[in-house]
């Protein structure tokens with residue numbers, strides 16, 4: 001295959017990575033923005049989404065798509081409930097103190113990981129995509145007769161990857177509408193800005209925090225459900241999304257949702273492309289280097305308003 | 309009627325209020341005077357449930373406000389204009405008002421009344437609160453509190469740092485609220501402002517209530533402010 005078509009394949013891999021990363025990082029960013037909590041356990045919510053997708057898909061009888069659809073609804077819901085409970089019994093108890101929440105969420109990370117290991121086991125398990133179609137992609141070329149489309153052998157992708165990209169884009173748009181346009185979003189933004197004054201105007205900050213933490217976790221879980229047909233469910237799979245989400249949130253600017261999405265596309269695309277042409281390890285090294293540069297030269301991130 | 313009954317309040321381990329008792333009556337302006345650090349802001353925050361009240365209680369009619377979580381206090385009709393305004397600076401004027409309208413009030417009608425009171429806000433509904441001038445920010449802070457249709461209005465140094473024309477406007481609003489039967493509690497450092505507005509004056513000194521006197525008594529003997537609270 002020529003370089004052009006090869007790059008296009010890599011770009012699709014990158015777009016899938018970017019799509020899932022945008023969801024996961026948006027959850028982390030939302031939680032940090034509104035609650036000022038650095039959630040070290042965020043990757044475990046992603047992992048739980050994937051593992052629960054496997055469990056639900058196996059419990060629901062009938063065709064593969066039915067199980068998968070059930071998982072798409074149930075896994076984020078269950079993970080959201082779990083997160084709300086964790087907020088109530090752990091984060092609220094330490095009064096959202098920045099240092100203590102870091103330690104508490106590290107504890108949460110190990111509890112969730114080890115509990116999954118005990119209940120689900122160390123195996124990586126696949127979940128079938130709801131449909132299994134491959135799409136051959138055309139490659140445009142300028143010939144003597146102008147633009148012609150050719151179908152190079154091997155240039156194709158699974159329809160599922162395109163669905164993942166579309167679903168993530170839709171969900172990201174929904175999160176923006178929720179935060180920027182809805183009443184719930186207004187309450188979240190007011191709480192983010194000044195939680196004491198928010199209370200003085202009747203906003204139940206404790207409930208807003210529980211719901212924000214649940215929403216952030218559910219976004220990571222949906223990311224996990226969407227990738228599980230591509231990447232198998234495994235109890236240690238939360239590490240990379242956590243690292244990359246942190247990278248994205250720092251590059252985008254702490255607390256800026258727009259910056260988070262832009263940085264997710266940047267990091268996701270480069271991660272996908274570098275992984276295809278070179279190696280996933282090199283991709284992580286580059287992303288980490290980029291964060292170091294951002295922290296040195298633009299500590300507020302791309303869209304951040306104040307220095308972090 | 310808002311009744312503050314023998315409350316203590318702390319910041320960490322430092323006691324900021326010692327057994328303060330005070331009442332705010334409908335249709336009057338109660339001014340609170342005292343030096344910086346006397347506990348005036350802490351007293352208003354205690355009413356709002358924003359600082360804990362381990363001793364004493366605060367009641368509004370039959371409701372014991374000091375037993376409620378902070379976010380339920382404004383539902384009973386307490387409007388709060390914090391010191392330093394504390395607007396949601398990154399939200400628009402309209403959004404700041406919407407936050408006030410969420411809890412109580414009567415939606416569109418209340419909003420209309422507030423915007424009639426402060427026509428400048430109507431011109432700037434889509435502007436971010438943080439980009440308003442100081443006077444406009446104070447109008448928004450007061451307007452946001454009035455969105456709750458309060459029966460008790462707490463104002464913490466609302467004219468601090470404002471131009472005289474703005475000060476007049478804010479004072480007019482306080483008088484209008486009094487005329488509508490609202491209990492207005494106004495923390496104010498400047499004697500002439502207190503003399504212009506107050507029905508009664510309470511003096512705080514290092515967290516203790518020194519004295520509550522009718523405003524006429526202060527008009528006759530302005531030196532009482534210095535005697536009771538070291539201000540004026």
Ligand SMILES: Nc1ncnc2c1ncn2[C@@H]1O[C@H](COP(=O)(O)OP(=O)(O)O)[C@@H](O)[C@H]1O
Pocket residue numbers: 319320322324342343344345346347348349350351
């Ligand atoms: N958040 C806080 N943390 C610690 N101490 C505080 C805090 N707020 C106020 N204080 C202290 O409580 C006392 C009363 O403060 P405050 O109520 O703000 O006084 P005032 O409004 O009369 O100037 C002061 O000694 C002040 O230093």
Ligand SMILES: [Mg+2]
Pocket residue numbers: 348349350391
């Ligand atoms: Mg004060």
